[in-house]
């Protein structure tokens with residue numbers, strides 16, 4: 568992934584600033600820290616980059632989603648509409664909140680569709696937890712219209728789409744709150760970390776207090792800070808934040824390189840008859856972290872993926888992935904947890920063990936994705952495309968005896 572590709576002296580310098588003071592904690596210790604506030608700087612960098620009024624860094628993308636749900640008041644028994652194609656963390660966060668996930672169909676945007684959401688709304692629906700999957704936007708116009716009409720809030724799990732925009736505005740700013748992940752597999756990495764953005768100061772403050780046992784972070788006497796709510800520890804540490812800061816500064820370069828490479832790929836692969844791509848809601852706003860192929864049918868997709876493996880081209884066939892698509896989520900379907908949750912008590916409105924997702928399956932079984940690298944040379948990309956064209960064309964050729 569781009570962040571790991573570009574890891575270097577900039578990250579080391581920011582980490583050394585922290586190691587030199589020894590203040591690994593993001594709050595307090597004003598004298599000892601000698602003006603070094605990496606978490607605060609990291610937040611400011613993400614706010615500046617996305618145009619958000621407020622940003623809060625936390626310990627992971629998962630705890631960022633949990634913090635958003637909590638700050639938005641999503642809890643006991645609330646229905647939350649979620650996609651069947653996402654990293655499973657999205658669903659776990661809903662369950663950990665004591666809320667109930669309700670699955671809706673995705674379409675060729677690889678995200679929840681407005682019609683899918685409409686069909687899944689129940690009288691108990693409190694929020695849509697929209698995932699902008701694989702680096703690009705969902706159909707926000709359609710989805711915002713349904714949310715408004717049905718009076719449910721939109722919350723954006725933007726873990727995979729930092730840097731992507733829709734009609735010029737950064738993803739994560741369309742709902743009440745949006746979150747990003749900085750784990751090792753995302754556009755930027757800081758080891759483990761997450762950032763929440765919002766234009767709503769009160770929501771961000773609630774998330775901030777929640778992420779640190781209710782502390783309101785006023786003054787420099789931690790033990791005497793007032794507490795309006797309880798919370799837990801979802802804090803980011805200064806070392807992780809320092810790395811995140813260095814990585815975030817590289818975002819404009821990363822996104823522009825990825826987009827350049829995507830354009831080259833798209834140009835070349837458009838010449839293959841019968842091959843389609845992910846449906847883009849705003850093609851220019853794609854962070855271009857992945858390139859997505861939609862083959863004509865499942866058999867051709869499987870054959871292409873096999874050919875890609877033989878040719879040494881990395882890529883993902885999400886339909887079979889254990890952590891990203893509901894088809895393989897037996898643990899979710901059976902609510903397997905070491906403790907009793909609200910969802911066990913109240914039950915799910917959908918029978919996930921028998922439920923099918925025909926529209927989502929029809930997209931997922933044809934989908935192959937591969938990472939767009941930042942550091943490709945033109946020659947490397949050209950060689951890869953030649954191999955890829957071969958892998959696709961030979962899979963699509965009708966079998967002749």
Ligand SMILES: *Cc1c(COP(=O)(O)O)cnc(C)c1O
Nearest residue numbers: 627628629654656726748749750
């Ligand atoms: C990665 C990811 C998360 C979780 O982020 P972590 O930093 O790994 O906890 C949540 N949602 C989605 C869609 C993700 O891709």
